[in-house]
Amino acid sequence: MTRRITAADIAEAAGVSRATVGFVLNNTPGQKISDGTRDRVLSAASRLGYRPHRAAQTLARGRSRLVLLVLPDWPLDHSMRQYLEEAAHTLDEAGYSLVTYTRHPGDQSRPLWESLDPDVVVGFGAFDTETVASLRASGITKIYPNPDHQPDEAAASSVTTGTCLQVEHLHGLGHRRLAFAGTTDPRLSSLKGQRLATARECARRLGLDDPAARDVDHRDDSATKAVAEWRAQGVTAVVAYNDDIAATVAGAALRAGLSVPGDLSVIGHDDSPLAAMFVPALSSVRMDTIGVGRHVAQEALHLADGRPAPGGAPDVAANLVPRESTATPRG
Structure with a gap:
């Protein structure tokens, strides 16, 4: 050796x-x-x-220069990758390293913070009481979001900000009967439920009926069945959970001989590369996940060594990106 x-x-x-x-x-x-x-x-x-020698440096300085980001058990999609890349870049410029850790239901291993000794532990959302107790028992005192403060309402609603834009866009084009296409991924059931609830709330505010909801998967015929059912119900536009789901619905509609957007408009979420590459190009909602990643990293640096805090909640800006898959309904 x-x-x-x-x-x-x-x-x-x-x-x-x-x-x-x-x-x-x-x-x-x-x-x-x-x-x-x-x-x-x-x-x-x-x-x-x-x-x-990392351990020796930590002992000498009293700091590890590590920031541990605890992620939810979600797929690592385009938005999440942008968030992580910007957070890691911002921390690296300040001389810190970002370590990510995904917790899964029923994990038997010890939490990573017990052995890593990070300067700061960051959550994708507020930590539950049990996790906070475990962090503090391990000597972790710098935690974001602050467990002693109430969660910011703007930050808590960030995951549904774009859903209203989807509904409003379709309503503005003249669609009056909408559907909501969700994901079958069980890891995303909570987030999907929040977006569906938001879609229904926004529809009611605009005087529309609740969107008809179905979960679809590109690996089976669920999207084909959903499109047929929606068409029978008079649905002319679909709010999709994300761009992958939007592509699945649009593909099923095209294979059924329907025109997109002539017979069925479809709008996605996240503005992933797929949205622009799909034919017809998918309308979508772009979230400023890069800005959120930078904001969270700056909050971690403020806790780590007293650098200026960014102030306030992350500005989760959402912007509509109209493309070919949405248009005024026929007739």
Whole structure:
């Protein structure tokens, strides 16, 4: 096994003391070290392949420079990837690393925060009482969202912000009988329920009947059956849970000989690459998940080392992206 490179090895290679090596590698404030000496130490460290010992650094600094993001048991879709990439980038620029951890129902393993010792633990939503107790028992004091504060209503409604835009867009085109196409993925049942409830609430506000709801899956004929049932009920437009579901419904309609959007308009959610590539291109709702990822990372940095907080709740901006799959109903 290859021996680990130590500060003593670097000191010998650079011709300086071990203390000087420590000052340079740890960027210790208050130490007057010439640029030439600093360059020699860093060059020797790079040449020897030195890697800092994480546990030792954590013990010395009192910080791990790690942020643990606890994710819900959801599929890693386009929106989630954008969120994670921006959060990781923002933290990296500040010298912190993002570690993600997905909790599953019935997990038997110890929570990752018990062994990782992160500076901050971030949740995708408010943590439950049991999780907060586990975090605090592990010595974790910096938690976001703050478990001692009531959840912000704007943040809590972020997952349904775009659903009203879908309904309003179809209503504005003249559609009066809508349907809601949901996902069959059991991991998303709660989120799907929230979006369906929002779709119904917005429809009622606009004077429409409740959207007829069916779950569809591209792996079976559920979408074909749903389209036939909706057409028999006079449905002219479909609000889809996301772009994948929208493509599944539109594909079933086209295979049944219907025109999209002539016979059936379909609108998706998330504005994933699929929405623009599908034929006809899918109207969708774009969420500013990049901005949310940046906001959450800034909140974590504020807790970690006192950097300015972004203030307020994340601005979950939602924008309608109209494309070919929605139009005024025939007749």
